[in-house]
Amino acid sequence: MTVGNYKNPCSIGIDFGGTSVKIGALSEMLSDENKDPRILITSDYDSVQSLITAMVNVVNELRDEKKNIVTLGCGVPGLVDFELGHIHTLTNVPGWNDVPFREMLEERLKIPIFVDNDANCMAYAEFRYGAAKGCSNVVALTLGTGIGGGLIIGGKLYRGTGFAAGELGNHSIDYRGPENTYGLRGALECYMGNRQICELAKERFDGRQEPVGGWNPQIVTSLAIEGDPIAIEIWNQVAEWLASALASTAWLLNPDAFVIGGGIACAGDFLFDPLRKKINNQVSDVIAKDLKIVPAHFGKEAGIIGSAAQALDKYNQG
Amino acid sequence: MTVGNYKNPCSIGIDFGGTSVKIGALSEMLSDENKDPRILITSDYDSVQSLITAMVNVVNELRDEKKNIVTLGCGVPGLVDFELGHIHTLTNVPGWNDVPFREMLEERLKIPIFVDNDANCMAYAEFRYGAAKGCSNVVALTLGTGIGGGLIIGGKLYRGTGFAAGELGNHSIDYRGPENTYGLRGALECYMGNRQICELAKERFDGRQEPVGGWNPQIVTSLAIEGDPIAIEIWNQVAEWLASALASTAWLLNPDAFVIGGGIACAGDFLFDPLRKKINNQVSDVIAKDLKIVPAHFGKEAGIIGSAAQALDKYNQG
Numbered sequence: 001m002t003v004g005n006y007k008n009p010c011s012i013g014i015d016f017g018g019t020s021v022k023i024g025a026l027s028e029m030l031s032d033e034n035k036d037p038r039i040l041i042t043s044d045y046d047s048v049q050s051l052i053t054a055m056v057n058v059v060n061e062l063r064d065e066k067k068n069i070v071t072l073g074c075g076v077p078g079l080v081d082f083e084l085g086h087i088h089t090l091t092n093v094p095g096w097n098d099v100p101f102r103e104m105l106e107e108r109l110k111i112p113i114f115v116d117n118d119a120n121c122m123a124y125a126e127f128r129y130g131a132a133k134g135c136s137n138v139v140a141l142t143l144g145t146g147i148g149g150g151l152i153i154g155g156k157l158y159r160g161t162g163f164a165a166g167e168l169g170n171h172s173i174d175y176r177g178p179e180n181t182y183g184l185r186g187a188l189e190c191y192m193g194n195r196q197i198c199e200l201a202k203e204r205f206d207g208r209q210e211p212v213g214g215w216n217p218q219i220v221t222s223l224a225i226e227g228d229p230i231a232i233e234i235w236n237q238v239a240e241w242l243a244s245a246l247a248s249t250a251w252l253l254n255p256d257a258f259v260i261g262g263g264i265a266c267a268g269d270f271l272f273d274p275l276r277k278k279i280n281n282q283v284s285d286v287i288a289k290d291l292k293i294v295p296a297h298f299g300k301e302a303g304i305i306g307s308a309a310q311a312l313d314k315y316n317q318g
Numbered sequence: 319m320t321v322g323n324y325k326n327p328c329s330i331g332i333d334f335g336g337t338s339v340k341i342g343a344l345s346e347m348l349s350d351e352n353k354d355p356r357i358l359i360t361s362d363y364d365s366v367q368s369l370i371t372a373m374v375n376v377v378n379e380l381r382d383e384k385k386n387i388v389t390l391g392c393g394v395p396g397l398v399d400f401e402l403g404h405i406h407t408l409t410n411v412p413g414w415n416d417v418p419f420r421e422m423l424e425e426r427l428k429i430p431i432f433v434d435n436d437a438n439c440m441a442y443a444e445f446r447y448g449a450a451k452g453c454s455n456v457v458a459l460t461l462g463t464g465i466g467g468g469l470i471i472g473g474k475l476y477r478g479t480g481f482a483a484g485e486l487g488n489h490s491i492d493y494r495g496p497e498n499t500y501g502l503r504g505a506l507e508c509y510m511g512n513r514q515i516c517e518l519a520k521e522r523f524d525g526r527q528e529p530v531g532g533w534n535p536q537i538v539t540s541l542a543i544e545g546d547p548i549a550i551e552i553w554n555q556v557a558e559w560l561a562s563a564l565a566s567t568a569w570l571l572n573p574d575a576f577v578i579g580g581g582i583a584c585a586g587d588f589l590f591d592p593l594r595k596k597i598n599n600q601v602s603d604v605i606a607k608d609l610k611i612v613p614a615h616f617g618k619e620a621g622i623i624g625s626a627a628q629a630l631d632k633y634n635q636g
Contacts, residue, residue: 079604088604137479151570153471160572161455161608170569172600174504175491175562184565184600186492244493245566247502251488252469252567254478282490282502286397286406290479 006068009315012059013308014074015118015300018042018092021051022300023058025066026308029301030129037304038062048099056108071315072105073114073307075121082163085115114311119166120157121306122296123150126259128309130297137255139246140296141168142262145194153253157310169193171245191241194263200237204230217264224270235270242271243278250283250291261296268295324386327633330377331626332392333436333618336360336410339369340618341376343384344626347619348447355622356380366417374426389633390423391432391625393439400481403433432629437484438475439624440614441468444577446627448615455573457564458614459486461582463512471571475628487511489563509559512581518555522548535582542588553588560589561596568601568609579614586613 013029015022015037024037038058045051063069078090085102105113116124123140132138138152147169151158159165169189170182177186190196194217201215211219223231246258258279265271272295280288298305331347333340333355342355356376363369381387396408403420423431434442441458450456456470465487469476477483487507488500495504508514512535519533529537541549564576576597583589590613598606616623 149570153476154474156472158471158571160605161574162572162604164602164604165570165572167569170601171566172491172562173493175559182600182602184569185562241493244490244503248489248563248566249570251485251502252467252483252570253476254480254483256479282500283488284482284500286480286482287478 006070008068009070009312010066010068011308011312011315012062012069012072013121013304013306013311014055014059014072015121015303015307016042016074016076016090016093017118017303018077018090021055022304023055023062024301024304024308025062025069026305026312027066029305029308037301042093048095052101052104052108056105059109069111071112071114071311072109073116073121073309073311074101074105075116075118075303075307076101077118079164080115080117082114082116082120082159085113087115112311112315114307114314116157116307116310117150117159117163117166118303119148120150120159121310122148122261122298122302123152123166123259123306124157124310125298125302125306126261126296127152128313129305130302131259131294132257135256135292137253138257138259139168139249139253139255140259140261142296143192143242143260143264144262147189147193148262151253168245168249171248173241173244188241188245192238192264197234197238197264201234204234218266221267221270224267232270235267236274238264238267239271239274239278243275243282246275246293247279247282250279250287254287254290256290256292258291258293259296260294261298261302265295324388326386327388327630328384328386329626329630329633330380330387330390331439331622331624331629332373332377332390333439333621333625334360334392334394334408334411335436335621336395336408339373340622341373341380342619342622342626343380343387344623344630345384347623347626355619360411366413370419370422370426374423377427387429389430389432389629390427391434391439391627391629392419392423393434393436393621393625394419395436397482398433398435400432400434400438400477403431405433430629430633432625432632434475434625434628435468435477435481435484436621437466438468438477439628440466440579440616440620441470441484441577441624442475442628443616443620443624444579444614445470445473446631447623448620449577449612450575453574453610455571456575456577457486457567457571457573458577458579460580460614461510461560461578462580465507465511466580469571486563486567489566491559491562506559506563510556510582515552515556515582519552522552536584539585539588542585550588553585554592556582556585557589557592557596561593561600564593564611565597565600568597568605572605572608574608574610576609576611577614578612579616579620583613 021040022037090096149166149168174186339358340355397406408414467484467486492504
């Protein structure tokens with residue numbers, strides 16, 4: 001594969017989601033201006049080939065604008081063999097099973113391509129440019145519909161033996177708890193996924209008029225800001241569940257940072273204050289001393305930045 | 319530091335325990351004959367200096383016998399800064415706080431010394447020469463009075479930011495469970511430490527004549543071998559607790575091996591059969607596919623082998 005020899009080589013990141021595919025150049029995503037990525041609507045494309053063609057076209061447009069693009073990274077919502085760039089299966093994107101994605105993109109784009117799980121890309125973005133910059137051992141989480149996670153160990157992304165590491169949503173906090181589809185009891189995701197928090201709010205605010213469209217984490221946070229004790233207590237309860245999983249993880253990995261992003265992290269201090277207190281109360285001083293528990297720096301742009309940064313770092317390492 | 323240039327360099331390992339200090343040469347410990355290490359009784363020495371002098375004397379005897387000793391490793395039961403070889407504190411060995419152990423030994427022995435936590439040494443022994451040989455990502459556990467653990471990540475010992483990683487005994491399996499001294503609820507150690515298993519046996523065998531010296535894991539295993547359903551059920555219960563912690567750990571790390579040693583692992587298939595079944599029933603196929611769940615290969619010699627092997631590998635890496 002031949003790529004030019006540039007003074008300031010740049011990379012492109014693709015954040016491949018079930019709803020949309022976002023594409024941007026790393027330098028632009030990290031600059032203060034011009035942060036908007038190009039967007040494709042995933043469901044507009046009814047085949048793997050047609051979506052890949054659309055991606056290739058957008059990437060080539062970006063390469064026409066920026067001549068120093070030397071590599072491309074892509075984060076995908078599912079299980080991928082990072083070494084081969086082979087997608088096993090994608091959650092919420094029908095038809096994407098057993099796709100030699102890296103091979104297909106490299107054939108058309110003629111630059112090195114790296115394909116990784118989206119939670120790993122988010123972790124890498126935070127580690128390289130975000131809330132965990134300067135750290136070596138990082139556990140990054142996204143709290144949303146589900147709970148995703150990525151691990152940095154010794155300054156490198158750790159993917160596990162079968163590229164399936166980091167699944168903190170399947171951390172059991174109660175061995176006698178409710179069973180999920182894997183037969184796992186008490187999985188964190190069964191307590192504090194987005195839907196579960198809405199149900200918790202409905203239950204705790206029992207008797208109160210339900211908001212139009214139902215309860216959601218943002219409304220609970222708005223009420224907490226107004227001082228509503230039930231809303232504050234809901235975030236305390238979520239912090240208790242999360243602290244149980246993260247305290248165990250801290251005992252296991254003795255990390256220097258937990259970085260927490262995703263929709264539920266919008267609760268801010270209502271979540272982070274009790275969370276920090278509860279985790280630090282459950283670990284030794286040696287572990288607490290080095291551990292920061294911080295909100296993610298990046299939002300929706302994390303996937304593009306993380307995938308593009310991984311690709312560029314690999315390129316620069318030769 | 320000057321060490322000779324040998325064709326077959328060899329190392330010495332010290333397994334520093336609360337009861338005894340065991341010292342041996344790696345080549346001898348790995349050979350089929352002459353496996354007995356030299357033993358010092360820890361409580362015979364009332365100061366740090368006197369115990370170190372005794373260790374140095376034994377090591378020098380071994381060096382007189384084997385001329386190719388180039389380095390020495392030591393596993394200690396407590397928190398140690400691996401980079402500096404500085405012991406912060408040892409569990410069950412009074413007076414060993416803030417000891418510059420590496421420095422003190424190197425001054426007298428004039429060979430490179432490496433000091434690590436004993437559970438890390440056990441993990442390294444299993445990874446290099448034992449049940450996890452050929453694996454890259456290993457979680458090793460010792461089930462005894464307490465529960466210790468060591469991690470191999472990407473073919474290297476992973477110690478964590480403050481050298482405190484691997485503490486699986488403090489993995490919570492119930493966020494509302496009993497509180498331990500750290501304020502952690504539902505710590506695995508509170509369910510299945512040696513003492514807790516004895517209590518569990520006493521409770522489950524309620525009404526039956528208590529054995530001389532009380533119930534212990536070995537007696538429960540003997541009864542299980544005889545087909546006693548209560549004894550079998552006790553090991554099923556222990557497997558359920560352990561499986562909960564290890565399933566979460568498998569989701570997090572996607573390792574290729576769990577290696578389990580220590581007194582409680584003597585239950586053999588009565589523990590391992592339900593354990594494998596319960597873990598595999600709680601993780602995805604991708605994770606289960608690569609994961610072996612095996613008894614430790616080494617017994618009491620693991621500490622000497624692991625510390626000596628670490629030292630020799632570091633020496634050979636230059």
